[in-house]
Structures are given as C-alpha cells and as structure tokens.
Amino acid sequence: MKDTFYDYICQLQDTITSKLEEVDxxxxxxxxxWKRPEGGGGRTRVxxxxxxxxxxxxxxxxVHGALPKSMQQYFGVTDADFFACGxxxxxxxxxxxxxxxxxxxxxxxxxxLTGNIVDQWFGGGQDLTPYYLFxxxxxxxxxxxxxxxDAHHPDFYMKYKKRCDEYFWNAHRNEARGVGxxxxxxxxxxxxxxxxxxxxFVAEVGNSFLEAYIPIVLKRKELPFSQEQKDWQEVRRGRYxxxxxxxxxxxxxxxRTNGRIESILMSLPPHVQWRYxxxxxxxxxxEKLIRVLEKxxxxx
Numbered sequence: 001m002k003d004t005f006y007d008y009i010c011q012l013q014d015t016i017t018s019k020l021e022e023v024d025x026x027x028x029x030x031x032x033x034w035k036r037p038e039g040g041g042g043r044t045r046v047x048x049x050x051x052x053x054x055x056x057x058x059x060x061x062x063v064h065g066a067l068p069k070s071m072q073q074y075f076g077v078t079d080a081d082f083f084a085c086g087x088x089x090x091x092x093x094x095x096x097x098x099x100x101x102x103x104x105x106x107x108x109x110x111x112x113l114t115g116n117i118v119d120q121w122f123g124g125g126q127d128l129t130p131y132y133l134f135x136x137x138x139x140x141x142x143x144x145x146x147x148x149x150d151a152h153h154p155d156f157y158m159k160y161k162k163r164c165d166e167y168f169w170n171a172h173r174n175e176a177r178g179v180g181x182x183x184x185x186x187x188x189x190x191x192x193x194x195x196x197x198x199x200x201f202v203a204e205v206g207n208s209f210l211e212a213y214i215p216i217v218l219k220r221k222e223l224p225f226s227q228e229q230k231d232w233q234e235v236r237r238g239r240y241x242x243x244x245x246x247x248x249x250x251x252x253x254x255x256r257t258n259g260r261i262e263s264i265l266m267s268l269p270p271h272v273q274w275r276y277x278x279x280x281x282x283x284x285x286x287e288k289l290i291r292v293l294e295k296x297x298x299x300x
Contacts, residue, residue, distance in 0.1 A: 001120070001195055002062075002083055005107040005202075009060045009087040010043075012105075012206050016089065017045050017058050019210050023217055026051035029058070034260045039065035040083075044263045048270070052098070052221050056091035057266035063257060067110065070256045080118070081111040084257075087206070088250065090267040091213075096233035097223040099130040099137060099178070100240065101213045102267070104250060105206045122198045123185035126209055127164055128216075129178030129240060131233040133289045135299075137216045138179040142299035144212035145182050145205070152201040153193075160184045165296035170243050175293040177243045181212075232286050234273040241268055 017029045027050030035041035042061030047053050062085035072078060086106030093100065105124035112118050128141045142161070149156035164183035169176055182205060187198045244251055244267055254264035280286030 001199065002085060002107060002109060005122075005199060006060075006062050006085045008199075008203055008206070009085065009105065013043065013045065013058055013060050013087055016210060017047075019214060020047065020053065020056065020058070020091065023214060023221075024050040024052045027053065032262075034263065036063050036065075036258060036260070038258060039063060042260065042263060044260070044266065046266055050094070052093060052095075052217065054092050054094040055270045056089070057263070058087070058089040059263050059266065060087045061085060061259070061263065063259065068256055068258075071253070074256075075110070077110070079113060081113070081115075083109040083111075084253075086124070088267075092237070092269040093217065093221070095221055095223065096131040096225050096229045097134075097220040098217055099128050099213075099220075100237075100269075102127055102129070103206075103209050105202050107202075120188070120195065121185070122187040122195075122202045124202055124205065125160065125164055125181060125183035126205065126212060127168055127178055127181035127183070128213075129236075130289065131236050132229070132285055133179075133292055134216075134220070137220070138297075138299045140215060141179070141181060141212050144208050146300050148204045148208040149182070149201075151204055152197070156184075156201070157182075168243065170239060170247070172246065173239060173242070175239075175290070176296055177240060177293075179292065179299065180296060231273060232280070234269075234271050235275055235278055236289075237269040237272045238274045241272055244268065 021028055027047050029045040029047045032044045040063035042059060044059045046057045048055050064083040065081065067080045067082045086104060088104040090102045091100065103126035107122050109117055110119040146157040160182040161180060164180045165176060167183045168178065189195050251264055280290060
C-alpha cells in the first residue's frame, strides 16, 4: 500500500503543478529534492511571483525510521518505527479576489520492532480560504467535494465537512480559517472499508482537487482590486499563519520528526499584516466574510 500511494502522489504532484503553471502563464515551479538524515526525503516544488500566484508550494515526502519520543507520547505507544508519506499543498494567489487553497493527502504505517505493521491509516482533505466571499465559489468547491465523497459513501461528505469546520477553527480568535471543505484522519480498515477502499476514496478526493479550485481562479483572477483590499488580504493571511503555527497537526508532526523546515513552512504567505485590534467596517464586504467565518455554513 505504501508503494502504491507513494506512486500516486508522485503522479498527482506532476498533474497539479503542470496545471497551476498553465493557469499562471508566467512563473514556473522551482524543485528541490531533499533527504532526511534519519530516513526518507521528499520533492518540494515552489512557485513565486507569478502573474496569478504570489506564492505556492506542492510538496511530496516519504519519511521513515524510529518514531521520536515526542510522537510516541502523542500516539500513546512505546518504541516503534514508522513510515509516512503524503502530498501537501498551499496556494496563495496575488489577487485578494481569489481564494487561498490548502490540500493534503497522506498515508501512515507504524511497525513493531520486528517490522510487522501494527497500525496504518489514511488522512487528508482540502479546504478553501477566501478573502472576499463569493458564495457561488464556496458552493462550487463544496459541490465537488461532495461528489467525490458520494462516490464512496453517502455519509462521508457531511461527516468530513463537519470535521473540517471543527479542525480549521482558530480557537483563540473564535472563527474559522476559511469556508471549509473536507478533513479526514485515522481512516483505518473496518469490515465495510478495507485499506484498498480507503485508498480509492483518498485518490478520488485528490483527483477532484483541480476541478474544485481551478474554475474559481479562472473566474476571479482578472477582477480589479484596490490597495485597501490588498491590505485586507494580508491581514487575513495573518490569521492563516496563526492557525498553521498554533494549531496545525501537520506542522507539529513535521517539526517533531525533523522534517525539512523550508518544506514545512512553505505554507506561510510572503506578505502578511498584523494590525492592532483590527475590525472591518460595519456593513462592508469584509464584515460579510467575518460573519460567515464566525459560524460555519452548509454550502450544498
């Protein structure tokens, strides 16, 4: 399974980066191959200063070795070895009219000291973070997510949409990071869902990513915007940074397993503002977004 999934994310990385370069029309991804001293490595691809995308990363990694003590405590195990691979992406567009997007699809195995698999699971999801709320964009994104889920189980969309709303919640701000999408983790084998079934589901979601995001980019990338609107985008990006550094489990896992710091933090946007006690004007488009982020909405 680990070889099958690793081959899949290698192909998916190529597909996604090729399409993003085509949409941008100016910038190309820079590729870095890296190795982790304890075992494994990855392929980081970053795009910057494009016509459409201000900064973005589409990274794959496959790391293995002894599970660090800090992660043993987290998983509630003693000495164990692990393998983890996944694709993680974050795209920060130049225009505040185009949403930031994040996605991740991953697979994990844990072994006893004789090399037998004692646990394995899939995780992942994709979510949208707008700066100005176009309701039809949120509906489109969620509709594609629902279609991918419905192909595998009628309850998956509502279940993983709810988990996404709960997970991407900036508790210290009491607001959502964005308008959500899907989030699933610890997807393990059961009588009704074998590991191959989970693989098929995760691949379906991964394959749906471009259909969910690219139409939104194409629809909004030429819209005019002011410096004031750009400033608002950078203030909201600050909230994005806060979530990734305070709450995100993927960032925590990468740091605790001696992951490549440049790849872990590629999710951070290039230009950000933190304004003291900043609040949007009443009745403004900016306040409209905040109202939606305070209480997750059903989009489809």
